[in-house]
Amino acid sequence: MSQELYDCIVIGAGIQGSFTSYHLAKKNKKTLLLEQFPLPHSRGSSHGQTRVIRKAYEHDFYVHMMEESYQLWSQLEKETNVQLYRRTGLLVMGPENGKEFQLLKTTLERNHVPTVNLLGDEFSKHIPLVNLTKGNGALVDTTAGVLYADRALKTVQGLFQRMGGVIKDGEEVNAIKPGSVVTVMTASGTYSAKSLVITAGSWANNLLSHTGLHLPLQVFKINVCYWKEKVPGSYSIHRRFPCFIQVESEESNHHIYGLPSNEYPGLMKLCYHIGPEIEPDERDRQTDREDIDILQRYVARCFPGLVPVPAVVESCMYTMTPDQHFILDSHPTYSNIVIGAGFSGHGFKFGPIVGKLLYELSQGEVPSYDLSPFRIRRFQTHSKSAL
Structure with missing residues (x-):
């Protein structure tokens, strides 16, 4: 029996990975979301009941991204009839x-x-x-306020599943084989996809080591x-x-x-x-x-x-990251492996727009925003071929 081929596998079911999966499923892409811990869990960076949402940033590019992020949060509220944001200033x-x-x-x-x-x-x-x-x-x-974080994570994951997406939790990835088809192995199974998105938070470098890349995280x-x-x-x-x-x-x-x-x-x-x-x-x-x-x-x-x-x-x-800006980029060696990492304690509010950008990168589309502040090359990181 031939193995099932996904359009995309996303590793890491925090807010960034969950929104990436949501955007993929919304575009009818066959998507698998893998999470190493049983859901829900409090071992990463996306748990807890509240986060700040704001436009108060020093950099124009964050303010511009937040304009659309607010719209996408509001859209998710309308799609699910769940309150995710409360304005407080x-x-x-x-x-x-x-x-x-x-x-x-x-x-x-x-x-x-x-x-x-x-x-x-x-x-x-x-x-x-x-x-x-x-x-x-x-x-x-x-314009600022409170995001209901746990509720948001549960809501976007539920919507992803209702759109046909598959979540497999409690499956730690122990090997990644790059190629025109990427193969991902866990203790429970082997999965293949045309593209891979890594949004594994604090475990990003553990996974990237399988691809010969180390980031300054x-x-x-x-x-x-x-x-x-x-x-x-x-x-x-x-x-x-x-x-x-x-x-x-x-x-x-x-x-x-x-x-x-x-x-x-x-x-x-x-x-x-x-x-x-x-x-x-x-x-x-x-x-x-x-x-x-x-x-x-x-x-x-x-x-x-x-x-x-x-x-x-x-x-x-x-x-x-050294400059506290995100990493949103394709792997320097394998263009069908995409990385979202280094959210530096201020990434949750960007979840909807980061998910959209990682979706675009995974499908070879032109990103909606200039990603030069978020490219890996700013660290002058070198990669070597995976063994």
């Missing part, structure tokens, strides 16, 4: 004359993103229970911290408290970000945008709490309505 704080804050501000203005600047007394009036650091500016990206463990409100509801999504990003602070040059209380009643999500480097299969051996110490000092100083000790600490993984 995003408060951006940082040194008024700092390079990053000014760049964000001018990029938003240049792209006509609806924004409110908060000055002096206006800040206290509109954003209670937050202490704005002296010398800091503040603005609100009014680092994996970090992020402590996802939830902080108790002294008065329940003070920072609640139901009171339209905004998401926020502090681009620089007295405590650190790295971003601190937060989302209004939602998944745990009475607890606000507030995190540090970096952590210790780890091996993805051994992340729980890393117990470094330096980031939590930084957050405690920040919360005590700037969020007087929160108890400055985290009530709940969960974990997530960031897969970082």
